[in-house]
Amino acid sequence: MDILYFVIQQMMYFSIPLLIVALGGLFSERSGVINIALEGTMVIGAFCGTFFINQMQGVLPGQPVLILAMLVSIVAGMIVSLVHAYAAINMKADQTISGTAINIFAPAFVIFVARAIQGVQQVQFINQFRVDSVPVLGSIPVIGPMFFQNAYITTYIGVTILVISWLVLYKTRFGLRLRACGEHPQAADSVGISVYKMRYAGVLISGALAGLGGLVFIIPISTNFNATVSGYGFLALAVLIFGQWKPWKIAGAAVFFGLMKTISAVYSGIPILVGLGIPSNIYKMIPYVATLILLAFTGKNSQAPKAEGIPYDKGSR
Amino acid sequence: MDKFLKKEGTASFLSAVAAVIMGLLVGLIVLLVASPSNALAGFGMILTGGFSDMKNVGQVLYYATPIIMTGLSVAFANKTGLFNIGGAGQYMVGAFAAVYVGVEWTFLPPVLHCIVAMIAAMIAGAIWGLVPGLMKAYCNVNEVISCIMMNYIGLNLVNLLVRQTIFDSARNQSYWPADSAELSKLGFDKIFVAGATPSSVNAGIVLAVIAGIVMYIVIDRTKFGYELKACGLNREAARYAGINEKRSIVLSMVIAGGLAGLGGAFYYLSGAGAGIAITEELAAEGFNGIPVALLGMSNPIGSVFAGIFISYLKVGGQAMQSLGLAPEIIDIITSVIIYFAAFALFFKLMLAKLSAGKQKTNANAEPVSQNAKKGGTA
Numbered sequence: 001m002d003i004l005y006f007v008i009q010q011m012m013y014f015s016i017p018l019l020i021v022a023l024g025g026l027f028s029e030r031s032g033v034i035n036i037a038l039e040g041t042m043v044i045g046a047f048c049g050t051f052f053i054n055q056m057q058g059v060l061p062g063q064p065v066l067i068l069a070m071l072v073s074i075v076a077g078m079i080v081s082l083v084h085a086y087a088a089i090n091m092k093a094d095q096t097i098s099g100t101a102i103n104i105f106a107p108a109f110v111i112f113v114a115r116a117i118q119g120v121q122q123v124q125f126i127n128q129f130r131v132d133s134v135p136v137l138g139s140i141p142v143i144g145p146m147f148f149q150n151a152y153i154t155t156y157i158g159v160t161i162l163v164i165s166w167l168v169l170y171k172t173r174f175g176l177r178l179r180a181c182g183e184h185p186q187a188a189d190s191v192g193i194s195v196y197k198m199r200y201a202g203v204l205i206s207g208a209l210a211g212l213g214g215l216v217f218i219i220p221i222s223t224n225f226n227a228t229v230s231g232y233g234f235l236a237l238a239v240l241i242f243g244q245w246k247p248w249k250i251a252g253a254a255v256f257f258g259l260m261k262t263i264s265a266v267y268s269g270i271p272i273l274v275g276l277g278i279p280s281n282i283y284k285m286i287p288y289v290a291t292l293i294l295l296a297f298t299g300k301n302s303q304a305p306k307a308e309g310i311p312y313d314k315g316s317r
Numbered sequence: 318m319d320k321f322l323k324k325e326g327t328a329s330f331l332s333a334v335a336a337v338i339m340g341l342l343v344g345l346i347v348l349l350v351a352s353p354s355n356a357l358a359g360f361g362m363i364l365t366g367g368f369s370d371m372k373n374v375g376q377v378l379y380y381a382t383p384i385i386m387t388g389l390s391v392a393f394a395n396k397t398g399l400f401n402i403g404g405a406g407q408y409m410v411g412a413f414a415a416v417y418v419g420v421e422w423t424f425l426p427p428v429l430h431c432i433v434a435m436i437a438a439m440i441a442g443a444i445w446g447l448v449p450g451l452m453k454a455y456c457n458v459n460e461v462i463s464c465i466m467m468n469y470i471g472l473n474l475v476n477l478l479v480r481q482t483i484f485d486s487a488r489n490q491s492y493w494p495a496d497s498a499e500l501s502k503l504g505f506d507k508i509f510v511a512g513a514t515p516s517s518v519n520a521g522i523v524l525a526v527i528a529g530i531v532m533y534i535v536i537d538r539t540k541f542g543y544e545l546k547a548c549g550l551n552r553e554a555a556r557y558a559g560i561n562e563k564r565s566i567v568l569s570m571v572i573a574g575g576l577a578g579l580g581g582a583f584y585y586l587s588g589a590g591a592g593i594a595i596t597e598e599l600a601a602e603g604f605n606g607i608p609v610a611l612l613g614m615s616n617p618i619g620s621v622f623a624g625i626f627i628s629y630l631k632v633g634g635q636a637m638q639s640l641g642l643a644p645e646i647i648d649i650i651t652s653v654i655i656y657f658a659a660f661a662l663f664f665k666l667m668l669a670k671l672s673a674g675k676q677k678t679n680a681n682a683e684p685v686s687q688n689a690k691k692g693g694t695a
Contacts, residue, residue, distance in 0.1 A: 036402075036461070083656070093659035096400050096461050100607055101656035108648030115643045116351040230597050231472075234465050241462060281477035288466040288473075292448070295458045295466075302457070309459075 003270055005145045007262055012151065014265075015258025016158035017042075017217035021236035022243065022250050023165045024209030028081075029245060030169065031202025032182040032195075033088045034309045036099035038210045039233025040106030041080045045211025046218045047110040049073035050225040053125040062128040063153065066219070070157070070212055077211015078204050080106070085203035089196055092311035103233075111227045122224040129153070129219060154216040161209065166247040178202055182305035185312045195312045210236075235261075238291040244303040257287040329614040332664035337612065337626075340654035344646055355640045362640070363647070366633030373636070375509025375516025377629045379587065382521040383408070383602040385624035386580025388609025389525075389532055390573040394446075394460075395615045396536055397569035398549035403449055403464030404577045405603025406471030407442040409593075411578025412585045412600075413475045414441035416593055419494025419586060420483045427497040434498045435582045442578015443571045445471055450570025454563040460570070468599055476595050490592035499588035500524075521583035525621070528576065532617040545569050577603065601648075608651050611658040627651060 021038055028035035035041075049069040056065050080102060087098035111121045133139070134148040147155075169175035180188040181198040189195050210233065217232055218225050239257055243250030264283035267273040344363070348356035367377045387404040394401035401407075415438035418430075425433055449463040485492045503523065506515035536542040547555040548565040556562045580602065585591055609627055613620030634647035 034461075036465070087656065087659055091660050091663045093663070094400075096402065097607070097611065097659040098656055100402065100604065101652045101659065103652075104604060104648055104655065105652035108645040108652065112347065112351065112643045112645045112649060115645075121643075228598065231469060231599070234469065237462070238466060279477055279480070281473040281480075285470050285473045288469045292452070292463060292466045292470075295463065296452055296456045304459075 005149075007259075007266065007270070008146045009150045010266055011255070011258045011262045012147075012155050013220040013258075014261040015254045016155050017213045017232060018236050018239050018257055019251055019254035020158050020161055020216055021210050021213035021233060022239040022254060023161060023247065024206035024213065025237060025240040026165065026169075026206075026243075026245060026247065026250060027178070027202045027209070028206035029202075029240065029308050030182045030305055031178050031199045032185060032305060032307045032310065032312065033085070033199050033203050034095045034099065035081070035084065035203060035206050035210075036096060036234075036237060037080070037084045037102035038206070038236055039229065039231065040099075040102040040104075041077045041207055041210035042214030042217065042229045042233045043106040043110055043227065044080045044214070045073035045077040046214030046225050046229055047114070047123065047227070048076035048211070049215030050123045050125050050218060051114075054123050057126055057128075066129045066153065070154075070215055073211040073215040074208045075211070077207040077209070077214070079207075080211070081203050081207020084207070085200050088203065088311065089199050092313065095309055095311075107227045114227070122226045124224045127219065127223050152216075152220055154219060158216065162247060162251055169247065174201075179305070181312075182307055185307050189312075189314065199312070235287060238287055241304075242287075242291050242294055244298070245305065246303070256290075260284070260286045326614070328665045328668050329661065331668065332661040333612050333614060333658065335664060336654045336657035336660075339657045340650045343653040344650035347646060347649055348642065352640075352642060355642060359637045359640050359642045359646075362637040363630060363633035363650075366636030367629035369636060370511040371509050372511035372514060372516045373632050375505060375518040377625060377632050378509070378522045379516060379518040379589070379628075380631050381624045381628035382518075382525050382587075383580040383584040384605045384609050384627060385522075385525040385621050386528065386583060387577045387603055387606025388613060388620040388624050389529055389606075389617055390446075390577035390580070391606045391610035392613060392615040392617060392620045393532060393536075393576060394569055394573040395610060396542075396549050397545045397565060398552070399453065399460050399566065399569060399573075401446070401449075401464060401570065401573045401577075402461050402607070403445060403467045403574070403603075404606040405599040405601075406464070406468035407445040407574040407577035408581040408600050408603040409475045410445050410471045410581070411438035411442035412581030412593055413478060413491075414438045414578070415498075415582035416491050416494050416585050417478075417483055419498035420492045423495050423497065425497065428501075430495070430497040431500060431586060434494065434586055435579060438578045438582030439575040440578070442581065443575040445578070446570040446572070446574020447567065450567040450574075453570070454566040468603070472597075472599055475593065479593050479595060485592060488592060490594040493590060493592050494586055496588070498586055500583065500586050502588070517587055517589035519587050521587060525580075525583065525624075528579070529617040529621040532576075536617065577606065580606075605651070608655045608658070611655060611661075 021042060025035055025038055049072050052069045052072045053065055084098055084102055087093040088095045114121045114123055129152055131151050138144045138148040177193045178198050180193060181195050185195045214229055217229055235257060239250055239253045242253040260283050263273065264280040267280060345360050348359050367373055387408055390404050391401050415434040418434040418437045422430065445467055448467055449460045452458040452463045453460045479491045483491045500519040500521050503520050505518045509516035509518050544560045545565050547560055548562045552562050605627060609620050609623045612623035630647050630650060634644040638644055
């Protein structure tokens with residue numbers, strides 16, 4: 001049972017950032033803009049957040065620093081995504097190319113800035129954010145140790161974002177309009193919705209969540225940020241597709257992918273898995289292979305937003 | 318002048334030049350902000366470092382070799398309207414195949430050993446291109462997504478295979494390929510040398526240039542190349558004209574994968590003392606094929622020059638390290654170049670408007686569209 005608790009606690013560290021970033025991608029793609037810059041945006045978000053913690057840790061107490069750092073990451077992510085939005089929406093650029101540019105830019109930029117400011121590229125911070133046990137909830141049998149011990153507030157923020165995302169996309173006027181712009185922007189425009197504004201909103205939300213996700217990814221698993229989020233932005237893209245562009249399915253995919261990642265990281269400590277003798281790289285590969293297989297079967301009637309990746313040109317209405 | 322502006326190639330070329338200028342400008346600004354005292358000296362090194370001595374000229378060609386190959390790979394797929402972002406994965410599996418053959422198949426005689434290693438790399442890369450190609454042709458799956466998945470599958474598979482087959486635990490990387498599998502130096506180590514240290518440039522660059530020329534001929538002078546381009550321009554029309562568009566898509570990705578895989582072979586068979594490291598990061602050479610192809614305007618010969626240019630910046634960036642500036646500035650410049658290269662369409666439209674505007678005044682009240690057809694005789 002202890003192993004199960006341990007695995008689930010670890011899994012949260014991997015699943016929650018995937019969930020947050022994939023939901024970010026969801027907003028962007030639902031508005032009609034492909035955002036493969038998630039990886040780069042995470043890197044910038046993680047850098048700004050950890051650097052803020054690095055500077056402010058001595059001044060402010062634990063949890064408030066984390067919350068402020070998350071806000072910093074969100075703003076940083078939004079600024080990066082603005083660059084992508086401008087290319088994709090105003091300049092009608094190829095969205096894959098502009099996203100690739102950001103992915104190459106981000107790690108180079110943070111290494112350059114980190115070295116210019118502090119000499120080394122690693123941004124150190126002290127991890128004082130772990131909550132040993134959430135009051136009251138942590139002492140519930142079974143559920144307590146699973147979800148409310150050795151946890152981070154980021155976990156609960158991630159779940160909150162999931163619920164809010166679902167509410168916003170499916171229960172508000174804004175969500176309906178956003179989705180319309182991703183499915184049929186001409187129709188949306190014809191009834192007076194500003195496609196450009198909606199797409200900007202989608203990309204900005206994705207930037208905010210990707211920036212936040214970058215910080216959320218780094219905090220539990222390390223005590224320094226070394227200019228990389230290990231391909232998590234791309235994995236989040238896979239989560240988004242595996243979740244078929246639907247919030248709750250994305251949550252399921254994030255849990256599945258997070259579990260695979262956890263197993264690859266900790267399997268040497270779990271006797272049953274050691275007995276199987278499967279190398280860790282296989283577990284790391286499974287999410288990508290699974291996504292490919294799913295795509296192969298669903299490609300013909302894909303749930304992807306119909307107009308994603310196509311720049312909206314008012315003239316072609 | 319108007320005629321010159323209106324040519325499709327000119328517009329692409331001008332937009333590529335504009336992207337490069339923007340990239341260098343942003344690089345300069347970043348340098349100025351980060352280190353005002355060293356910025357100009359550093360920027361000068363970026364611009365001239367590649368020419369500072371013969372060894373560096375050789376290094377430019379050496380680093381250009383793999384990215385010319387991945388650039389050709391991206392450019393080739395682009396001709397069929399496909400965006401091959403899977404260069405990193407194709408490059409890495411190709412590198413593994415080449416190094417595996419290079420390390421293990423020592424029973425082969427020298428030159429043959431090298432050729433077999435390169436063929437193995439090409440096949441491995443081709444398989445990595447085949448999967449997205451098949452999925453695009455038969456399952457309607459966007460090749461960008463499947464290529465990204467294949468990148469990470471390739472990365473993990475190579476890590477796994479290196480660990481289990483040719484792992485050198487002393488260096489924490491794969492063994493180096495045997496001498497008999499190395500690409501010939503072709504006497505380059507006598508030409509491109511500074512003092513006693515020769516550059517690592519080798520026959521790979523010659524093969525990469527040949528690959529560019531062959532690709533140019535295939536694309537521009539054969540029926541097969543014509544079919545690929547037709548698919549890229551309008552898939553439905555190509556099918557209507559009796560072209561097997563599914564076959565073209567698959568073949569295009571297979572060849573693109575093979576080119577990138579070969580790039581991996583060229584890099585690791587160079588005899589410069591490199592094994593495949595266990596890493597969680599995708600190979601940068603794979604992604605650098607994208608700016609190469611964009612700057613080369615998807616033209617094979619253009620890609621060769623673009624590869625040399627990007628590599629030239631890289632060598633300049635390494636020279637700049639002596640001033641205590643991080644060489645990552647080159648990646649910043651490259652990324653800005655890519656970003657502005659994505660604006661090419663907008664830039665072309667602007668150019669077209671510019672020349673159309675001029676004509677309007679020349680040809681009185683005639684509609685602009687008719688003028689455009691006349692091709693700037695005014």
